[in-house]
Amino acid sequence: MNSKRLTHCAAAVLALGLSLGTAWAQSSSSGTSAGGAGTGSSASGGAAAPRAQPGTGARNDPASKDKSEQLARADRKFIEDAAASGMFEVQAAQLAVTKASSPAVKDYASMLVDHHSAANNELIQMANSKGVELPPAPPRSMRKQVEDMGKKSGQEFDRDFVRTVGIKAHEKDVKMFQKASQDAKDPQLKAWAAKTLPTLQQHLAQAQKLPQAGRGNGGDAARMGNTSGGGAATGNTGGGAATGSTGTTGANKTGS
16 A cells, blocks of 8 residues: 555656656747847747947948958048038038028029039949948038038128138049049049039039139139039039039039
8 A cells, every 4th residue: 555655656746847847948948039139039930130239331241341341442531531521511501501691602502402412322322332331420520610600690601601612622522533533443433533523613613703702712713623524614514524414414413
């Protein structure tokens, strides 16, 4: 009798142990699949989105990184500098569209917004294709220029905008694009710089002719406006370095 009872007790204990072990194993398996952190899956069963990392973009894409490493350093710098200048000029021109007191300055600013915005988009697409990650905004120094400009009004604002953006920024742009159109190693980038250059020259020449430009600004501006692209200094791009279009077409919209 006692031996039978001992046998029944041992069997019960063994069964209880097996059931507890099975339950623990199922619980561990379920926790692993639902957590998502270690497996990359979500609790709902779908693939979890990767956790955001600082600076995520073209540089973190292996394929884009390979393309970026193949780009000459000077070409990369041109893309970055042209993007910064283009964003700055769009922001400043947008401000001028609302704040300028002169209708002529407003019209000029509106043209800059259209041309530079379109070319900025072209440049972004090119940068992405070459694995160059661009910042979302111009450098702090350029943003401060826009902020300082915004504190002015009336004729003072008009003069500052025309001289800072219309002339100084575009003088810099023209030099930068002239160099890239001749020296860039990447054929696509070189062609884009050559195509965009006449419109930049047009912008510079038009700014130089505005009354707000003041005296003494015409020399360098006029020379730059006539360097290449022929009719750029007179308000149209003539043959156009790459397309033969006028400065108002999308193909020749500026990207600086």
